[in-house]
Amino acid sequence: MxxxxxxxxxxxxxxxxxxxxxxxxxxxxxxxxxxxxxxxxxxxxxxxxxxxxxxxxxxxxxxxxxxxxxxxxxxxxxxxxxxxxxxxxxxxxxxxxxxxxxxxxxxxxxxxxxxxxxxxxxxxxxxxxxxxxxxxxxxxxxxxxxxxxxxxxxxxxxxxxxxxxxxxxxxxxxxxxxxxxxxxxRGVKIAPNTPEFAINASNRRHWHGPVRAYIDDCLAGTAGNGEADFNMRWIGSLVAETLRILIRGGVFLYPADARPGYREGRLRLIYEAHPMALIMEWAGGAATTGRRRILELAARTPHQRVPLIMGSMRGVGDVAAIHEGTEPMFDNSDAPLFARRGLFR
CATH class of the missing domain: 3.30.540.10 (Fructose-1,6-Bisphosphatase, subunit A, domain 1)
Known part of the structure; x- marks a missing residue:
């Protein structure tokens, strides 16, 4: 400026x-x-x-x-x-x-x-x-x-x-x-659709079905039924990941998974997910657990943890769409109910 x-x-x-x-x-x-x-x-x-x-x-x-x-x-x-x-x-x-x-x-x-x-x-x-x-x-x-x-x-x-x-x-x-x-x-706006995602892929075996389906479809890209080939980024720093999304777009996923201590997500709702969700929405993006808008959630306990999926409107919407109609359970995550549902099918 x-x-x-x-x-x-x-x-x-x-x-x-x-x-x-x-x-x-x-x-x-x-x-x-x-x-x-x-x-x-x-x-x-x-x-x-x-x-x-x-x-x-x-x-x-x-x-x-x-x-x-x-x-x-x-x-x-x-x-x-x-x-x-x-x-x-x-x-x-x-x-x-x-x-x-x-x-x-x-x-x-x-x-x-x-x-x-x-x-x-x-x-x-x-x-x-x-x-x-x-x-x-x-x-x-x-x-x-x-x-x-x-x-x-x-x-x-x-x-x-x-x-x-x-x-x-x-x-x-x-x-x-x-x-x-x-x-x-001034007035930063997130790109509405960027083929880029950030997730700790080493935990794939612990993810439940909808998250796995979304990432698999991103990785398949144009070789599958996708419109674009995706890049993957993972810094492992929430603030750095959020700043990158504000600049470049894309979607960040820190989902709940089957590991002990991660079944309700890992990031804290009150002082991590809530402020990041407000920033995302005011910048034209979105933030969800996969099933619910983050800003609609109220904490039950002081340090309550929550899944956080945030970023470009299209990417977050795609993740939420895959979650629709699936059971929010970690058991049977490989069942046909999950296997049938993906971003492009």
């Missing part, structure tokens, strides 16, 4: 048009400031005393590293100075009430994918912002449609902020010299 638009000036422009955005803008600025600090820490790594050593297991069931705890502390400190009633972090068992009179609640994964750092792969911060209800804690257990903003930061070759606000998805890149985010793309 020719004009230099900072995150702050962008938020000022949005707030001037929509006064109800003022408080949301303050929260976004707080997260952005903390992400600059966190990006520095990630870049310095061992030189800053970050060892990558494992610690306790967090409430979501994942091993914590020292960088996870540092990221959590940075985000909490920033959000405590913003108009936030409660924070719910991946690293905590339950939401923390800060100021019950404040207008907003924030769910956050302070550092998603920290296991990737030892391989120098992009990691990120994911956040969801909701209007605070009369019962502060119950706010986090409303459907994803209750979100008023969401976003994520990718710590990679560039530090990139993707922001869903006011029904628009915009991207910003950190100007490291001036330590401020600059607008690089």
């Amino acid at each position: 020719d004009e230099r638009v900072t995150l702050r000036s962008h938020l000022d422009q949005v707030s001037a048009r929509s006064p109800n955005v003022f408080a949301i803008a303050e929260v976004i600025e707080a997260i952005a400031a903390a992400s600059i600090e966190l990006g520095d820490l990630i870049a310095d790594g061992p030189m800053a005393g970050i060892t990558g050593r494992l610690g306790a297991v967090n409430s979501a069931g994942d091993q914590q590293k020292d960088i996870d705890l540092a990221a959590d502390g940075m985000m909490r400190r920033a959000l405590r100075a913003a108009p936030v009633a409660a924070i719910f972090s991946e690293e905590s068992e339950l939401p923390e009430v800060i100021n019950s009179g404040a207008p907003l609640c924030v769910a956050i994964d302070p550092l998603d994918g920290s296991a990737n750092l030892e391989n120098n792969i992009s990691v990120g911060t994911i956040f969801s912002i909701r209007p605070c209800g009369s019962d502060v804690l119950s706010t986090f257990f409303e459907p994803g449609t209750a979100q008023c903003a969401a976003g994520f930061v990718v710590y990679g070759p560039q530090t990139t902020l993707v922001l869903a606000l006011n029904n628009s998805v915009d991207t910003f890149i950190l100007d490291r010299r001036n330590r401020e985010f600059l607008l690089t793309a």
Whole structure:
């Protein structure tokens, strides 16, 4: 973009048009400031005393590293100075009430994918912002449609902020010299039909029928009954996968499968799937479990897991179409009911 638009000036422009955005803008600025600090820490790594050593297991069931705890502390400190009633972090068992009179609640994964750092792969911060209800804690257990903003930061070759606000998805890149985010793309839209998919194919034997049928049809491409030959991408970093879809299109699949601990999916609904689904939909894409729209789901437990299939409208729609008429069971996944149904048959 020719004009230099900072995150702050962008938020000022949005707030001037929509006064109800003022408080949301303050929260976004707080997260952005903390992400600059966190990006520095990630870049310095061992030189800053970050060892990558494992610690306790967090409430979501994942091993914590020292960088996870540092990221959590940075985000909490920033959000405590913003108009936030409660924070719910991946690293905590339950939401923390800060100021019950404040207008907003924030769910956050302070550092998603920290296991990737030892391989120098992009990691990120994911956040969801909701209007605070009369019962502060119950706010986090409303459907994803209750979100008023969401976003994520990718710590990679560039530090990139993707922001869903006011029904628009915009991207910003950190100007490291001036330590401020600059607008690089306004009103991002996902390509409606891109022949590209991302999935961990090593788990194929664990998938249930509809997912296997979809991927098999993609792999068959024009040699089967497909309209195109598909490319496969798999980074193993949720924020990096999502950014790629916003730029290139395609579909990302992290389905439930037959492994212990994966039968309800693996990604967390409140602070991973909900914000990513909002971003997808506001960018013209879609997000589903395969059977239900992600934004319609309300969490039953704080760290509830869920399957996530998101991306281009056509790709997500094709996956959902294959799921129709099939039983949501892992047993008998090779039964004829599943074998008969595919993307092109």
